[in-house]
Amino acid sequence: MSDDTTPGGFLNSYTLFLMAMASANVSAGFHRIAADQGLSVPEWRVLACLYDRRSASVTDLARLSLMEQSRLTHLIGRMQARGLVDRRRSTKNRRSVEVTLTPEGAVLAADLVRQAKAHEKTAILDRLGGEDTRVFHSLLRKLMAEPA
Template identity: 30%
Template sequence: MDMPVRVADDVDLGRLDSALGFLLRMAQLKVYERFFETLGDKDLKPGEFSVLWVISRNPGIRQSVLGQRLMIKRAHMTKLIRGFEDRGLVTRRVPDEDRRAVEITLTPEAAARVEKAAEWFFDFEDAVGNNLSSAEQKQLTLLLRKIVGLN
């Protein structure tokens, strides 16, 4: 006897369907999928925009502080910043008072690019929860801020 062919909607997730970490990851994947479908031609990934946005709001931020705040591992942050530098988006400076530190600032061209990108990025973000009511969006935002320690 042949087993019936299952479609994705018929797959039993068991307790995963109420596991917060699993659901957060699935939500992230859904948002990224929609991002790349609608904005994939923008030449900036969501994570890249987020890092550049924070640098734009905090010129001269130390690379280690930036990585800690955005929870990006040191090795990945170093690679990301080097890539930004190669693309002419950031400048790095080692301060005289602490030769182990690296301060990051956007180039003028990158600052203008980030301001322009903010329009489409935040328009997209505003639409992420469009299947939720306004009250649900606010509640979810508050709860996520609490989970990540922003409250």
């Protein structure tokens, strides 16, 4: 007999639901870690992107962090006010704005990336095992690519 939070027939085999549920479940642990450092998930995503990229335009950051441009502009404003990121007009293309980490932001980003890796190990690798994790990544990459 199914309890009251078991999904019914449709959702139970609907891929997008399974993806959302798996993601929410796995993410929850790390979200607590981020919250402990005073960061929301969108803020963490921006830090992670800039950790990887050193610098990115607002549009590139929006694509990488899966946020709508205007939302990102507002978010960057708040992060800048907190001293986590800097903004300056690009010299190459004066329409665009280069966002970078401040030294303080870089320290925070590095620290969180370290914790993210540790969390990933226990939440994914240790649960799926190495081979299944590789299979999982490969399937996700197929779905990330634009439809042929």
